[in-house]
Amino acid sequence: MSTSSTEDLSAPNRGAGGSEEPEPIDLLGYLRNLGRHWLAGLITAVVVAALLLGYGALKGSDTVGSTWARAHVMVTLPDPRTDAQSRVLAQSVQYVMATYVAVDDNQQILQQTAKNLGDGTSVETLRASTSAFWGGGGQIIALYATGTDLQQAEKRANAYAQAFVSESAKFMPAPVKGLSPSTLTLVQQAGASPSNPSAQAGGSKTALLKSPIVSVVIAIVVGAAVMAGAELVSSRRRRD
Structure with a gap:
């Protein structure tokens, strides 16, 4: 037998490409x-x-709690002085409402909420238990809060709504240049409510x-x- 034949017989099994075949994975042995x-x-x-x-x-x-309450505030846009401002305001309603909802966890608002409550509730607890929601159409924003029971949830929601009205006016810009900022009014005190429709709201945080x-x-x-x-x-x- 030739030397080359001996080398062929003694060589490890190789695939078609000349590389060694991969060893099978021993899952049972690994476990x-x-x-x-x-x-x-x-x-x-x-x-x-x-x-x-x-x-x-x-x-x-x-605790954040899991009982929900909800208050409502209304956003009133400033009166336009010209037809151009009127058109811009009409087109900016959705943007204005979305902007208010986006500041629902603003530090300034939450700090004022804690002061309104006056019961030692921390800002971090309020950040987890409060939220805002606008369903589109109209100019009413729902302000939610959770608590360990309905009484606590309603108290938090009312304090949150009051802080939202007073503090947002201090930093929210006017919807149209040259006009005054929008005004917020608490139109409904807090009451029992289903959870905020927003998936990222409230105690889930x-x-x-x-x-x-x-x-x-x-x-x-x-x-x-x-x-x-x-x-x-x-x-x-x-x-x-």
Whole structure:
């Protein structure tokens, strides 16, 4: 037998392109090896869960709540002096209303809301529990607030609406150059309400961080990630 034939027989299996065939992935073996690091994953999961649950308990005394209340304010545009201003105002209603809704978490408004309440509620709690919504058409803005019960929610919504009316007038620009700014009027005191139709409104901003179930799920994910990282380091050492 020739030398070349011997080399062909002793060479590893090669594909059509001349490269070695990839080894099959041993998923079961990987999971078995991953299990060796269960202690590190368990410790990490316990620590993360404790931290998240502790955070939720710490915030529990200053709770956002899940009971909704709503007040209404009306935006009155300035009177135009010319036909041109009248046309511009008519075209800018949607922009003006959207601009007011966009400042629903303005620091100045929230600080005044906290002062109006006078019960020690923090600005961060109000940031999570208050929101604004305009459904399009008309010039009425709904101002929402959540609380641990209806009485607290209504109190927050009224304080928020009062602050929204007084403070937004201090920084909102005139809708048309040369005219006075729009004026806001509280037209309906707070009452029980369904939740804000806006998907990002109210208690959803922080509620997930306070949920025990979410805390446990996050802890498990982090623990699994630590186990995977430990196995990756170990496998590299074994290859070396």
